[in-house]
Amino acid sequence: MIDPRREAVIERINRIPHVIPVLSSKGGVGKSLTSTGIAVLLSQMGRKVGLLDLDFWGASDHIILGVSVDEFPEEDRGILPVPKCGLKFMSVAFYTRNQPLPMRGSEYTDALLELMAVTRWDDVEYLVIDMPPGLGDPFLNLISFFRKGHYVVVTTPSPLSVMALKNTIHMLKEQKIDIVGVVENMSSQESLKEFLDEQGIRHLGNIPMINDIDAHMGDCEKFASSEFIKHLRRPVERIAELIG
Amino acid sequence: MHEWALAEAVLKTSIKVAKERNIKKLSEVEVVLGQLQDVDKEILEFALENMKKGTVADSAKFEFIEEAAEFKCRNCGNVWRMNDNPIDDAIIKEAVHFLPETIHSFLRCPNCGSADFEVVKGRGVYIKSVKGE
Ligand SMILES: Nc1ncnc2c1ncn2[C@@H]1O[C@H](COP(=O)(O)OP(=O)(O)O)[C@@H](O)[C@H]1O
Ligand SMILES: [Mg+2]
Ligand SMILES: [Zn+2]
Numbered sequence: 001m002i003d004p005r006r007e008a009v010i011e012r013i014n015r016i017p018h019v020i021p022v023l024s025s026k027g028g029v030g031k032s033l034t035s036t037g038i039a040v041l042l043s044q045m046g047r048k049v050g051l052l053d054l055d056f057w058g059a060s061d062h063i064i065l066g067v068s069v070d071e072f073p074e075e076d077r078g079i080l081p082v083p084k085c086g087l088k089f090m091s092v093a094f095y096t097r098n099q100p101l102p103m104r105g106s107e108y109t110d111a112l113l114e115l116m117a118v119t120r121w122d123d124v125e126y127l128v129i130d131m132p133p134g135l136g137d138p139f140l141n142l143i144s145f146f147r148k149g150h151y152v153v154v155t156t157p158s159p160l161s162v163m164a165l166k167n168t169i170h171m172l173k174e175q176k177i178d179i180v181g182v183v184e185n186m187s188s189q190e191s192l193k194e195f196l197d198e199q200g201i202r203h204l205g206n207i208p209m210i211n212d213i214d215a216h217m218g219d220c221e222k223f224a225s226s227e228f229i230k231h232l233r234r235p236v237e238r239i240a241e242l243i244g
Numbered sequence: 245m246h247e248w249a250l251a252e253a254v255l256k257t258s259i260k261v262a263k264e265r266n267i268k269k270l271s272e273v274e275v276v277l278g279q280l281q282d283v284d285k286e287i288l289e290f291a292l293e294n295m296k297k298g299t300v301a302d303s304a305k306f307e308f309i310e311e312a313a314e315f316k317c318r319n320c321g322n323v324w325r326m327n328d329n330p331i332d333d334a335i336i337k338e339a340v341h342f343l344p345e346t347i348h349s350f351l352r353c354p355n356c357g358s359a360d361f362e363v364v365k366g367r368g369v370y371i372k373s374v375k376g377e
Contacts, residue, residue: 001276002371007260008253056345072338078249079342092346095339099349102359111345114368118249118342 005117009145012116016050018126018243019149020180021142026155026164027133030185030207032060034154035130037229040065041236042126043086044224050081050124053091054142055132056101056111062093066218069093078120085220090119105137112141135171143175150180150243152204157187162195169199180239183207183232202242204235246342247284250369251291255301261374262300270304270376278366279313279326280344282337288369304376313366315351319358326366329354344368 013019022035032055039051053061062069067084073094074080081088092101092111103111121127129146132138142149151172155165165182172179181202184192188208196203207228210216216226223229258273277283285308292306313326331337331350339346344367348359 002257002261002374004250004253004257004369004371007257008249011256072342075246077246077252079246092343095343095346096349097335097339100359101346101349103345103348104360107345107348110367111343114343114345117253118246120249 003113005113008117009113012119012121013145016121016124016127019129019146020126020152020239020243021129021131021146021149022152022154023131023139023142023168024154024161024164025133025135025139025168026161029154029156029161029164030183031055031133031154032064032130033213033228034152034183034185034207034232035128036061036064036223037232038152038236038239039087039126039128040085040220040224041229041233042128042240045236045240047240048123048125049087050121050127051087051089051130052081052119052127053089053093053130054112054138055130056092056103056108056138057132059091059093059096061089061130062091064217064223065089065220067091069097076120078118080120085224088121088124090115108137109141112138116145135167139171143172143177147175147177150178150239152180152239153182154185155182155192156185157191162192165192169201180204180242181235183235202238204238205231207231247287248291250283251288251295254288254306254369254371255292255295255299257371258301258304258374259299261371262376265374267374267376268300270301270374272305272307272373272375273301274307274309274372274374276309276311276370276372278311278344278368278370280340280347280363280366281368282341283369285310300376309372311366314364315353315361316364317353317356317358318360318362320353320356322353322355323364324354
């Protein structure tokens with residue numbers, strides 16, 4: 001048996017000029033808010049942006065942006081990502097309709113291949129990818145398919161999160177993958193600057209605890225006007241400068 | 245029609261295999277169509293016939309083999325077929341058509357209720373063989 005999707009996936013990926021995976025092996029550090037924020041900010045800067053939620057077990061980006069999953073994305077010689085907030089958005093939530101999606105790692109890989117094989121990003125210049133936590137199948141697929149991505153790692157200053165950061169950086173360096181830098185979330189200062197300097201990794205900036213963040217979800221304008229986005233702007237400008 | 249994207253994948257992969265095996269002219273490609281994904285064979289065939297022109301698959305015959313879907317529960321070992329209990333909800337059918345893994349959002353093992361089952365057969369579109377010279 002030959003799987004026809006791999007070839008299609010590789011071709012589609014090669015057509016996207018810049019891929020920005022947002023990851024961390026730790027959950028709950030702000031990957032979803034950061035990746036969605038990066039996509040919104042890049043699109044505000046006039047770039048053509050796609051946002052792909054690859055956290056199939058815990059899809060969240062549609063909730064942040066207020067994308068309705070009551071209808072299937074349009075079909076035209078493939079599947080067209082849904083236009084929202086000035087960007088193109090794709091998530092499994094359109095197909096699970098917010099039902100849980102319990103599945104094994106091998107099934108995750110199958111779903112990833114299927115979605116990537118048929119989704120048409122067309123003129124998208126920057127594809128931002130939101131990842132589930134961990135170093136399992138999703139991570140291993142990511143670094144295998146998106147070797148040329150510009151990776152952004154999210155962390156908090158907690159020692160528990162820093163351990164995960166260390167390990168994520170370790171894996172990416174070992175695979176000679178480009179790390180654009182680290183966003184230090186839920187932190188009032190750049191407390192990891194020294195640690196990252198030692199690692200030779202860029203500190204892109206810190207984002208403090210935002211008390212009213214919940215009130216800024218579920219709507220493009222509200223999210224775009226949040227303090228979170230305000231603090232993420234400088235890191236994203238740096239990302240844009242760095243990757244061109 | 246997302247069948248066009250699947251057809252593109254089948255064609256490109258057939259061409260790649262032909263190149264790898266030094267095949268100058270493809271004569272036959274056997275394509276398995278899994279019942280779970282329920283792709284429209286006519287559209288897939290039309291798309292392939294349309295896109296193959298001018299490629300190494302120009303005169304290739306695309307043979308379609310339909311495969312019934314079969315599941316095996318990882319929790320209790322129960323094996324069952326899709327035909328035993330066909331899905332009739334149009335929305336679920338369409339979701340599974342786009343993304344077969346979403347079956348885990350909607351189907352449970354009829355014996356023990358587990359969502360942890362394997363699609364043993366008939367998941368989606370695969371190439372069974374590529375022939376030519
Ligand atoms: N800077 C912040 N200030 C306040 N709450 C935050 C901040 N960053 C993330 N959160 C909250 O923390 C939780 C986890 O964020 P999320 O983006 O879902 O993380 P991950 O995707 O890494 O699991 C969410 O409830 C989110 O609203
Ligand atoms: Mg998340
Ligand atoms: Zn069972």
